[in-house]
Amino acid sequence: MWGRAALRGAAAGLAGVAVMTAGEKLEQRITHRPNSYVPARTLTALATGRRLSESARPPVRNHVMHWGTGAAVGALRGVWSAAGLRGWRASAWHSVVRLATDQTLENATGVGSPPWTWSRQDQVVDLLHKVVYSFATGLVADRLIPPLRGPRIVRDDGPSRVTRGVSGTRGAGGLWD
Template sequence: MTMAWGRSAAVGVGAGAAGVVAMTLVEKLEQRITGRPDSYVPARTLERLLGLAHARGRRAWLHNLAMHASQGAMLGALRGVMAGAGLRGPWASLMFFAVRLTNDQTFENASGVGAPPWTWPRDELVVDLAHKAVYAFATGVVADALAVRWGPGPGQVHAEEFPGRRRHIGPPPRA
């Protein structure tokens, strides 16, 4: 069975955009409840990575939006490929959650804007993890719902050939 890589990635970009919308809605709700102000870490990271001047006001908001939305959509391509390959459901979304966190932390720490999460105040860490989980699982729900229309992915086909947990099962022969 061959996977349609381009189709899977394109679906993932859309799923990632949906995940960004879900994360943003949850974030705005959380901010209304907690009174926490907007974070401009995405804007500052983008500015440092691209060598842009430190922006304020509407321009900083636009940089924030650009980084937030582009990261979410582009990472969504990976989740779409995962779904196309047959990595679907909560386990796949949990794996993708780790990818999202790793992506953010790599850019934020490499640019000098962020610090390792284990050095953060616990309340900030919990909020960030919760928002990224919303993104990862919302992206997964959309990617999986679209991928299921194509039938099982190659990984699922392989798993169906040898159900249950077994040792020493190699790849199936090529068709």
């Protein structure tokens, strides 16, 4: 059951990458920002332990990392959907996971630089694209993957108000509903 959710989540992640990529291409037409090959350089560093030069532009590796990361992080979102972590709040948190995944891999390999060293425009552009990815992925995942657990009682406004959630365990609630 969790494996199926992860596979469907990976498919949702691929859909999210497609939406993000379309948004990136539109943004690049407006800003004239060139393609980034950081994904390709990151994949090379992870797979071989060597770093490519800044001028290296291997398109196949770029696509493998771009789409592969989207599928992998999408698999997690699929498991979240199955576990009852659904909706816009889950997608917002998933944006953080996507950003953290990229930054961890890029900086651990020495390919990237910390985002606080980037220009404000680059920070905003990267954040917006990853948010688009996560919300598109979440929309597809929540439609493809039913919750695997029954309703639970959730207290989200203190002890006086009780609402119904979608997960299978009791909890403080509110954050994911």
